[in-house]
Amino acid sequence: MKKIGFQTLGCRLNQYETDSLVTSFTKAGYDVVPFEEEADAYIINTCTVTNKSDRKSRNTVNKAKNRTENPVVVVTGCYVDSDREALEAAEGITYVVDNDRKSEIFSIVDAHFKGEFIQPTNLVGDRFAYNTAVDGFHTRGMIKIQDGCDNFCTFCIIPHVRGRAVSRPVDKILDNVKKAVAQGFKEVVITGVNISRYNYEGVSFEDLIEQILNLDLDFRLRISSMEPEMIGDKFYKLLNHPKMTPHLHLCLQSGSEKTLLKMRRQYTYQQYKDIVTKVRSTNDNFHITTDLIVGFPGESDEDFNETISAIREIGFGHVHTFPYSRRKNTRADRMIDQIPESVKKDRAEQIRNASEECKRIYGQSLIGQTERVLIEKVIDGMAQGYGQHYVPIQFPWDGSNNEFVNVNILGLSEGDDPHLIGATC
Incomplete structure (x- = not known):
């Protein structure tokens, strides 16, 4: 063997x-x-x-x-x-x-x-010729719906290495979901490069999500990282579906309108805020996480402070922070006003501090509530998993993993990477 x-x-x-x-x-x-x-x-x-x-x-x-x-x-x-x-x-x-x-x-x-x-x-290339992932390293079943990107943001190398956007056929996706659930996955995660731009023969992203949610199967649906674009009214309504988890990772990248324009993003900060407002109208505690780039060429102190303000204004539950990295064949690499690495490092640290503050505030908002936790592993009588809001939770448990358990949230751990502490209902 x-x-x-x-x-x-x-x-x-x-x-x-x-x-x-x-x-x-x-x-x-x-x-x-x-x-x-x-x-x-x-x-x-x-x-x-x-x-x-x-x-x-x-x-x-x-x-x-x-x-x-x-x-x-x-x-x-x-x-x-x-x-x-x-x-x-x-x-x-x-x-x-x-x-x-x-x-x-x-x-x-x-x-x-x-x-x-x-x-x-x-060999003939095919970006969707993958078997249903059953024996991998994750307890959640990931479903690829799309690959590539046509946005060509000025900082991003992905369109050059993943290619132009292409969407997977609807029937293949639905079949993949059915097989994943049949194999025992209780949570399905939709993934791709730019999933909100999914479009296959007139079926949009929100149309696809609706078809997945309407499958007569027992699972909950989580949406992976997505861009704040091509989001219609139907999508906001779908967030109320009982299978849909109240968490979205919406990529912001900067809280500065000037920087977003230089990045060639497809939205303004005001439009981003409007999306978040509509999302949270479906659930006050809807969990929004994001990506932020610091030290983008030309980012002034004022631009950076606008990003810090955005973290607190939106109330992100978590922020992935990336110091800007020059990539060959991108427009930003040719910009003349590059930021020194020492400044990027300092700004990234400030972003992390603001993010940790907001993460703790969001975690505290869940104390006293009930989370439906999907157990990922059990170590020495303590279960670890994620509730519907996608916040890590630990609680005493003498059962096995890959089970849904209702957990009362009793508190929040100390330290730089806090998790919720609970007890089964």
């Missing part, structure tokens, strides 16, 4: 694609082991969204090459599409597989162990 180790960097879409590959290897009898252990093959699903992501990708590849003697090393993901030539020229890498052909990695590795070498570029 050959051993396969996986390491995934970056977004939920990468996580979904890795989970699908894990399922293919497991079904074929391979032994999937932790990446830190010795294995016959290592598959690294890389990210290139920032310079830091590039470094992590390179370091992870080097670890795989040196972990055991002559392993099969497969490098895939966005870093491949960003720096393919360097990876193909590097020693110790067996296969370099782009995003379009990532779904073929099982066939490539399986053939290799049977004595056949398949050149990845000779």
